[in-house]
Amino acid sequence: MPAREELKFEEALQKLEGIVRALEGEGLTLEESLDRYQEGIKLVRLCRQRLQEVEGKLQALLIQEGDVVEKEINLAGGENYGA
Amino acid sequence: MSGQRVLAVRELTAYLQRLLAGDGHLANVWVRGEVSNLRRPASGHLYFTLKDQVAALRCVMFQGRGRALNLRLQDGLEVIARGQVAIYPRDGVYQLYVAEVFPAGMGLASLALRELAARLEREGLFAPDRKRPLPLLPRRVGLVTSPSGAALRDMVTVSRRRFPGIDLVLAPASVQGENAPQELARALDLLGKLGRVDVVIIGRGGGSAEDLSAFNTEIVARAIYACPVPVIAAVGHETDLTLADRVADRRAPTPSAAAELAVPVRAELEERLALLAARARRGVEHRLQMARTMLERLVKSRGLARPQQELYYRQQYLDGLEQRLLASWQRQSGAREQALQLLVARLEAASPLAILNRGYAVCRRPGGGPPIKVSQEVVPGERVEVILSQGRLQCQVEDVKAGPACQGVTTPAGEPCK
Structure with missing residues (x-):
């Protein structure tokens, strides 16, 4: 299993949906349902984090002295999309 | 066929028909020539002759069976026709049953493109089962387009509207001109190797009758195919899909529509x-x-x-x-x-008595006291009381076995005891 950091957003969401379905069903013991709930809470936090960690950057790839560099850019003549 | 026997005309004709039908080359030929003697009877079928300086070929294009691409047939026009050569028994002539006609000027490029498309299709570049699903929330969206075109502005605007914080990374490339194919392929390659890019859009702005040829090149088609993350193409038109559109994992009519596919609505x-x-x-x-x-x-x-x-x-x-x-x-x-x-x-x-209801029991000395948790607390012959979910049992101990906690015992639910 990949580390939490590597878990993709949709994978986390899929796991969360599975946990919610299990919690809504009748098959779990009390202890299991609490374990699942805690796992679900972790996934919710992970997903929220993912929604927040993007920075809204617009970058361009430029070739400088043979190396590829990522440089932040703005779109000229309009809204400032860069910051 | 016997050389001795006198044949009916229809027998000879039928023989020639079989002969021509058995020839693989004649089943699908490309012929270049000038249109002459074009006739359009009320039936809707087209009859004409293709000729050059030394030879002529009778042609027929049946209504609904053949089509003329990008041209209106007329006498004197130089065309390339594709079709099958077969005998027309009633007139005793062979003729070309035309499936497609192209203008001769465009014909070569068109032919080359068709051949390339067929080759890539055989290799599986367009296979539906190869299309990859798009990520729900890409960490970054890669954009392959011209840095000065309207496509870039459209994609940025739509992305910002749907998910203001989404990260975009542009790999600039010319979308037309001599260097466009190499630049597009290189841009795709760069984004594929960059990391933290989960989907790529390759697009070009709308507008005048643009040159889409860069998106019909093998190098661009293969670069899209080789891209390690899903690619959305927003290049061609519904009626005129490019190879890039066909290889891509998803296709969008415009760069804005492509951005809508790539970027989720945050709310x-x-x-x-x-x-x-x-x-x-x-x-x-x-x-x-x-x-x-x-x-x-x-x-x-x-x-x-x-x-x-x-x-x-x-x-x-x-x-x-x-x-x-x-x-x-x-x-x-x-x-x-x-x-x-x-x-x-x-x-x-x-x-909290739920445990007893699940089939567990409490064992203790008669009349009260703490529960017996270790077997050596009692000796053989001693009386104990077992409390069940409903009622209780008075028991006499027959034997006492020492050992680690409930080894080899299963719970009422059938699970091994921990």
């Missing part, structure tokens, strides 16, 4: 998460409520009317679970804390 994702979190809470609350109801029923049952030490242990166990729920709840949301504490208080008011 929708947040709503979905909140809904799932709420459902999880309701689910676990419901489960706790069930446990509480069960305990209340047990407490009221005759056999267990008196509170016992063992039952306090069970209560402690349940309290522990409650504490864990409380802890995760507090971490998640302070606002829910009060409601949870209320629920915990209600649960603490009840005696």
Whole structure:
């Protein structure tokens, strides 16, 4: 299993949906349902984090002295999309 | 065919028909020539002759069976026709049954493109089962387009509207001109190797009758195919798809539409998460409520009317679970804390006897005392009392076996004892 950091957003969401379905069903013991709930809470936090960690950057790839560099850019003549 | 026998005309004709039909080359030929003697009878079929300086070929294009691409047939026009050569028995002539006609000027490029498309298709570049699903929330969206075109502005605008914080990374490339194919392929390659890019859009702005030829090159088609993340193409038109559109994992009519495919609406994702979190809470609350109801029923049952030490242990166990729920709840949301504490208080008011109801029993000395947890606490012949979910048993110990905790024993549910 990949580390939490590597878990993709949709994978986390899929796991969360599975946990919610299990919690809504009748098959779990009390202890299991609490374990699942805690796992679900972790996934919710992970997903929220993912929604927040993007920075809204617009970058361009430029070739400088043979190396590829990522440089932040703005779109000229309009809204400032860069910051 | 016998050389001795005199043949009917139809027999010879039928023989020639079979001969031509058996020739693989004649089943699908490309012929260049000038249109002459074009006739359009009311039937809708087209009849004409293709000729050059030394030879002529009769042609027929049946209504609905053949089509002329990008041209209107007329006498004197230089064309390339594709079709099957066969005998027309009534007139005793061979003729070309035309499937497609192209203008001769465009013909070569068109032919080359068709051949390339067929080759890539055979290799599986367009295979539907190769199309990859798009990520729900890309960490970054790669854009392959001209840095000065309208496509870039459109894609940025749509992305910002749907998910203001989404990260975009542009790999600039000319979308037309001599260097466009190499630049497009290189841009795709760069984005594929960059990391943290989960989807790529390759697009060009709309506008005049543009040159799409860069998107019909093998190098671009292969670069899209080789891209390690899904590619959305917003290049061609519905009626004129480029190879890039056909190789891409998804196709969009415009760069804006491509951005809508690539970038989720943030508010929708947040709503979905909140809904799932709420459902999880309701689910676990419901489960706790069930446990509480069960305990209340047990407490009221005759056999267990008196509170016992063992039952306090069970209560402690349940309290522990409650504490864990409380802890995760507090971490998640302070606002829910009060409601949870209320629920915990209600649960603490009840005696936790659910365990007995699941098939476990408490063993102790007759008349009370702490529960017997280790076999050596009793000796053979001693009397013990076993409390069940309903009622109790008076027993005499026959044998005492020492050993680690319930080794080799299974729980009532059939699981190995931990």
